[in-house]
Amino acid sequence: MLNAGSYYRKNGSCLFRVWAPFSKQMTLHLVFPDEREIEMIPKPEGYFIAEVEKLPASTLYFYNPDGEADYPDPASQFQPKGVHGPSKVVDHHTFAWTDHEWKGIPLQELVLYELHVGTFTPEGTFEAIIPRLETLKSLGVNALELLPVAQFPENRNWGYDAVYPYAVQDSYGGPEGLKKLVDAAHQANVAIFLDVVYNHLGPEGNYLGKFGPYFTDHYRTPWGDAINFDGDYSDPVRAYIADNILYWAHYFHVDGLRLDAIHEIYDRGAVSIWELIHKKLKANPPLTGNRFYLIAESDLNSPRVVQPPESGGHGLDAQWLDDFHHALYVLLDKKGRSRYADFGTTRHLQKAYEAGFVHSGEYVGFRRRRYGRSSAGVPGERFIVFNQNHDQVGNRVNGERLSVLVDFDHLKLAMGALLTAPYIPMLFMGEEYGEDVPFYYFVSHSDQDLINAVSEGRKSLLAAFSNEKEFPDPVDLETFRRSKIDWEKRRVGRHKVLWEWTERLLHLRRTHP
Amino acid sequence: MLNAGSYYRKNGSCLFRVWAPFSKQMTLHLVFPDEREIEMIPKPEGYFIAEVEKLPASTLYFYNPDGEADYPDPASQFQPKGVHGPSKVVDHHTFAWTDHEWKGIPLQELVLYELHVGTFTPEGTFEAIIPRLETLKSLGVNALELLPVAQFPENRNWGYDAVYPYAVQDSYGGPEGLKKLVDAAHQANVAIFLDVVYNHLGPEGNYLGKFGPYFTDHYRTPWGDAINFDGDYSDPVRAYIADNILYWAHYFHVDGLRLDAIHEIYDRGAVSIWELIHKKLKANPPLTGNRFYLIAESDLNSPRVVQPPESGGHGLDAQWLDDFHHALYVLLDKKGRSRYADFGTTRHLQKAYEAGFVHSGEYVGFRRRRYGRSSAGVPGERFIVFNQNHDQVGNRVNGERLSVLVDFDHLKLAMGALLTAPYIPMLFMGEEYGEDVPFYYFVSHSDQDLINAVSEGRKSLLAAFSNEKEFPDPVDLETFRRSKIDWEKRRVGRHKVLWEWTERLLHLRRTHP
Known part of the structure; x- marks a missing residue:
């Protein structure tokens, strides 16, 4: 549904997607709990994606365009260490919602x-x-x-x-x-x-x-x-x-x-x-x-x-x-x-x-x-x-x-x-x-x-x-x-x-x- | 009808109107055929006006805001000496229009x-x-x-x-x-x-x-x-x-x-x-x-x-x-x-x-x-x-x-x-x-x-x-x-x-x- 950001699936895999139309290359830099660099795949319209299997839900990451430097994800869903720190993958499946009866207010x-x-x-x-x-x-x-x-x-x-x-x-x-x-x-x-x-x-x-x-x-x-x-x-x-x-x-x-x-x-x-x-x-x-x-x-x-x-x-x-x-x-x-x-x-x-x-x-x-x-x-x-x-x-x-x-x-x-x-x-x-x-x-x-x-x-x-x-x-x-x-x-x-x-x-x- | 410019009347008088909301003073400088300086009257919304009787239709003029320099009229109807020269008053009553029958084209x-x-x-x-x-x-x-x-x-x-x-x-x-x-x-x-x-x-x-x-x-x-x-x-x-x-x-x-x-x-x-x-x-x-x-x-x-x-x-x-x-x-x-x-x-x-x-x-x-x-x-x-x-x-x-x-x-x-x-x-x-x-x-x-x-x-x-x-x-x-x-x-x-x-x-x- 969303064009950019990380999408953590129930099966523990995660899709990363970032838009960088002028970059030749994009690296997904996982920094916690495991450190790993993953070359992302260029897609149409200047997007880059990476699909990572068996990713811990608490993963912290940066993006690195053209080997320049590590930057947080522009579509980051969580910055637990502030605006300059790594972005955190969020698993949206775990929260136990109880508002099924909620009807809203006219x-x-x-x-x-x-x-x-x-x-x-x-x-x-x-x-x-x-x-x-x-x-x-x-x-x-x-x-x-x-x-x-x-x-x-x-x-x-x-x-x-x-x-x-x-x-x-x-x-x-x-x-x-x-x-x-x-x-x-x-x-x-x-x-x-x-x-x-x-x-x-x-x-x-x-x-x-x-x-x-x-x-x-x-x-x-x-x-x-x-x-x-x-x-x-x-x-x-x-x-x-x-x-x-x-x-x-x-x-x-x-x-x-x-x-x-x-x-x-x-x-x-x-x-x-x-x-x-x-x-x-x-x-x-x-x-x-x-x-x-x-x-x-x-x-x-x-x-x-x-x-x-x-x-x-x-x-x-x-x-x-x-x-x-x-x-x-x-x-x-x-x-x-x-x-x-x-x-x-x-x-x-x-x-x-x-x-x-x-x-x-x-x-x-x-x-x-x-x-x-x-x-x-x-x-x-x-x-x-x-x-x-x-x-x-x-x-x-x-x-x-x-x-x-x-x-x-x-x-x-x-x-x-x-x-x-x-x-x-x-x-x-x-x-x-x-x-x-x-x-x-x-x-x-x-x-x-x-x-x-x-x-x-x-x-x-x-x-x-x-x-x-x-x-x-x-x-x-x-x-x-x-x-x-x-x-x-x-x-x-x-x-x-x-x-x-x-x-x-x-x-x-x-x-x- | 027009908010700015010179309006030459059939009786030979002319209304000058110029907008200069930051100017304290505005001088109408007539330069031809007679040379004359006329202090304009401030009006609401930052306009200045001057009403001049018996003005020759061929009059050339400048405006001078706050005694700074002579400039042509922003709403000049004629610049016979080019973009830097004086503006010319135009008498729009003299032209003998013959298109009364004109019906236009659908x-x-x-x-x-x-x-x-x-x-x-x-x-x-x-x-x-x-x-x-x-x-x-x-x-x-x-x-x-x-x-x-x-x-x-x-x-x-x-x-x-x-x-x-x-x-x-x-x-x-x-x-x-x-x-x-x-x-x-x-x-x-x-x-x-x-x-x-x-x-x-x-x-x-x-x-x-x-x-x-x-x-x-x-x-x-x-x-x-x-x-x-x-x-x-x-x-x-x-x-x-x-x-x-x-x-x-x-x-x-x-x-x-x-x-x-x-x-x-x-x-x-x-x-x-x-x-x-x-x-x-x-x-x-x-x-x-x-x-x-x-x-x-x-x-x-x-x-x-x-x-x-x-x-x-x-x-x-x-x-x-x-x-x-x-x-x-x-x-x-x-x-x-x-x-x-x-x-x-x-x-x-x-x-x-x-x-x-x-x-x-x-x-x-x-x-x-x-x-x-x-x-x-x-x-x-x-x-x-x-x-x-x-x-x-x-x-x-x-x-x-x-x-x-x-x-x-x-x-x-x-x-x-x-x-x-x-x-x-x-x-x-x-x-x-x-x-x-x-x-x-x-x-x-x-x-x-x-x-x-x-x-x-x-x-x-x-x-x-x-x-x-x-x-x-x-x-x-x-x-x-x-x-x-x-x-x-x-x-x-x-x-x-x-x-x-x-x-x-x-x-x-x-x-x-």
């Missing part, structure tokens, strides 16, 4: 809960989430949306610097940990969504350029060269991304994806990457028989994102509605207006409730151009709304959540406004009880130049929004530690009041849809 | 004739074309398509280095000359199409960057930065291009445009530049009441180009069908196969006749990827077909036309294949009588560095297709002179036979549509 009934695995629990792992599932379910949440879990450098990152789209972060518990979480979630009638990044890959540990033209300089994203969805040699790159969707659906029983910043995905070809993805999903539907949900983050205010392909749309199931947040937030917190200068009247909020996009073709000062298009008539379940998410909180200098920006009455009001909206609501971990610890931007890298660049880059980004001179250092371990939520707070004082308020509102939502 | 009846003004006649002017109109009409041609006539450097250029989209090339006869040609053509029941370039502007005489962000480095075209259709400050740039279409329709009575390489026009906004153009044309329909035709050159093999906006298409009237040429040509000239390696069987030609795009999603070696999408079911009048055009001829090292590549029988066969196709045919000037002079690539620049760069660039482009060591120098006047056709040949020998053959085929086409 789109319009979703209540999403965005969480960052590393800071949601003291342990920062998938497994540590499991004991909280029943509690979240009782609150009324029925879907967790995990910030990206693909392998990133070291062990602290929001996830957007991931460099192995198929590898599950080792420090979170790797592939096994994610499967345990998904299985337990399904037992608790909770769906799992992953945030995935198909617009770029991170800078550290990114060896894709050693293998092939995964990137193109034809388009410029905020993070450098775009992924090559439409240029020379783009077919295997398109398959690499489209297959990734099948991978999460089939190997991990994931229920849907949140597609990061799709406005930075460039594809002018006659058949768009979205059409390819729909085709692949149709040919390989999830085993549950459920629809596999694709939810976009889009900065275009274009209804095309959720319109069907027949009318020229991308055919995605839903998209984030940032305008709802902006329109509501500036009414709750006057200090926030400078950040969202094109919002500020109740009419904006009314439009967000009634029509979706607030900016639907008018001139927008922040954009310095006419922006957007009307989404009037687009069904409510096509939009995800939130009062805060990792971006809005984390991109404030001091990582302030809404709970520390507005008073308690406003906080309750905000929750009411969110949960009675005719859209799919999403909470940001801790929001349900008014968590007040910050959610900072944090990273860890092993490359000192990169560490310096990140610190400087962050300063200049934040300086655009603030006059403050002191910023928490993204690479400081404390910045990460201080971002961990304290889930026990939910039992006490105003936190408890807000929790119960949220619970009642979600109950109301279920009983009066 | 799309499906068009027979296009592509010509380069500079090499079609010994004079190389618009007016010199007029005496040939009746003869072309009697042949069966009913629409001339002029290679770009917007002002380019000096006096020799295919037209794709134009830098003033609104200015009519001085050496061709300027705005007055073009109007004379259009008016005479309409008297002869011949439509006029212009080739326009909205994907880039040429390098020499391009002062747009002195005024505003007309370009963006967000996308990379083969000619450098793309035109800014979707970034910050893009509204006035979008208007600058969209208004250009209205300008040709209203001020010059032009019947339609051929849009150069629209695959290099980038716009990810929620409302595409095509939608803006349709909206403007609907609000300002041509005076004739005819549909203003928009024909695209597109390298995407995507039926979306001609599909209606409701189904996500660009809504253009037709597009060039290069695949028809490639499929037919390689069957006629076996030596040509290396150039079009993905064509070569009669099945390809059959598909071109039956379905349009030959490459409709399969892997194409030249593209190194799957390419295109089926256009089966798209009506025939949505495609323009040709056996040669300026590109195919001019991009051969020695500028060979089909007449010198294949023997006479094949040439007749090719004409038959073209003119019986279920598409709109286009002849390349001289093709109708088997002209055998070359059509070379030629330019003239005043900038010596640019001259050298063009010569070198051309060599490397051609080297990719040929082993020949000697190339005609694009900047040599002889290269241009030798590209002029000899229209008198049509009366003699085999040229006459082919002319009559073409005439009979076009007659057959009219009588048996």
Whole structure:
């Protein structure tokens, strides 16, 4: 089913497949438990394959193109020693799934809960989430949306610097940990969504350029060269991304994806990457028989994102509605207006409730151009709304959540406004009880130049929004530690009041849809 | 109606309007017949205006942003002293149009004739074309398509280095000359199409960057930065291009445009530049009441180009069908196969006749990827077909036309294949009588560095297709002179036979549509 990566069979054999169209030769270098070099066989379209019998399931390996050096597998499913280390073969047949009865959640009934695995629990792992599932379910949440879990450098990152789209972060518990979480979630009638990044890959540990033209300089994203969805040699790159969707659906029983910043995905070809993805999903539907949900983050205010392909749309199931947040937030917190200068009247909020996009073709000062298009008539379940998410909180200098920006009455009001909206609501971990610890931007890298660049880059980004001179250092371990939520707070004082308020509102939502 | 440029009124007053969002101040510098400096008035969106009473219609002027230097008007309608000289005010009320009865040609009846003004006649002017109109009409041609006539450097250029989209090339006869040609053509029941370039502007005489962000480095075209259709400050740039279409329709009575390489026009906004153009044309329909035709050159093999906006298409009237040429040509000239390696069987030609795009999603070696999408079911009048055009001829090292590549029988066969196709045919000037002079690539620049760069660039482009060591120098006047056709040949020998053959085929086409 997948075009690249390792495929470990029940009989103990393993097929390795890697794409390297400019390489004359490719060596599979097994490094553990046995060391062995295997010459791979060239195949059409620039792929190389090797079929290895009787391979231990715990095998670690590298690829070596043209005898140049050892590199991890671009389609690695596990990097147990981090982004620079060997890739590990994963046997997907051994996990004892128990979610055969899982029926999924209808789109319009979703209540999403965005969480960052590393800071949601003291342990920062998938497994540590499991004991909280029943509690979240009782609150009324029925879907967790995990910030990206693909392998990133070291062990602290929001996830957007991931460099192995198929590898599950080792420090979170790797592939096994994610499967345990998904299985337990399904037992608790909770769906799992992953945030995935198909617009770029991170800078550290990114060896894709050693293998092939995964990137193109034809388009410029905020993070450098775009992924090559439409240029020379783009077919295997398109398959690499489209297959990734099948991978999460089939190997991990994931229920849907949140597609990061799709406005930075460039594809002018006659058949768009979205059409390819729909085709692949149709040919390989999830085993549950459920629809596999694709939810976009889009900065275009274009209804095309959720319109069907027949009318020229991308055919995605839903998209984030940032305008709802902006329109509501500036009414709750006057200090926030400078950040969202094109919002500020109740009419904006009314439009967000009634029509979706607030900016639907008018001139927008922040954009310095006419922006957007009307989404009037687009069904409510096509939009995800939130009062805060990792971006809005984390991109404030001091990582302030809404709970520390507005008073308690406003906080309750905000929750009411969110949960009675005719859209799919999403909470940001801790929001349900008014968590007040910050959610900072944090990273860890092993490359000192990169560490310096990140610190400087962050300063200049934040300086655009603030006059403050002191910023928490993204690479400081404390910045990460201080971002961990304290889930026990939910039992006490105003936190408890807000929790119960949220619970009642979600109950109301279920009983009066 | 137009957002920028000079607007000369019947009462002798003139409105000047220029967009320069970063300039604090703008001076209108009148340089002839009177010298005068006029401080312009800042207006919203970064425009500056000046209203001047009793202005001589022959006035030459510059703009001077922030006292920096004199530059021509980016929306200049005439550059009588070339791309670096002053702009000239044009009085569009004085021309005595006589085409009130002109009804236009229905799309499906068009027979296009592509010509380069500079090499079609010994004079190389618009007016010199007029005496040939009746003869072309009697042949069966009913629409001339002029290679770009917007002002380019000096006096020799295919037209794709134009830098003033609104200015009519001085050496061709300027705005007055073009109007004379259009008016005479309409008297002869011949439509006029212009080739326009909205994907880039040429390098020499391009002062747009002195005024505003007309370009963006967000996308990379083969000619450098793309035109800014979707970034910050893009509204006035979008208007600058969209208004250009209205300008040709209203001020010059032009019947339609051929849009150069629209695959290099980038716009990810929620409302595409095509939608803006349709909206403007609907609000300002041509005076004739005819549909203003928009024909695209597109390298995407995507039926979306001609599909209606409701189904996500660009809504253009037709597009060039290069695949028809490639499929037919390689069957006629076996030596040509290396150039079009993905064509070569009669099945390809059959598909071109039956379905349009030959490459409709399969892997194409030249593209190194799957390419295109089926256009089966798209009506025939949505495609323009040709056996040669300026590109195919001019991009051969020695500028060979089909007449010198294949023997006479094949040439007749090719004409038959073209003119019986279920598409709109286009002849390349001289093709109708088997002209055998070359059509070379030629330019003239005043900038010596640019001259050298063009010569070198051309060599490397051609080297990719040929082993020949000697190339005609694009900047040599002889290269241009030798590209002029000899229209008198049509009366003699085999040229006459082919002319009559073409005439009979076009007659057959009219009588048996």
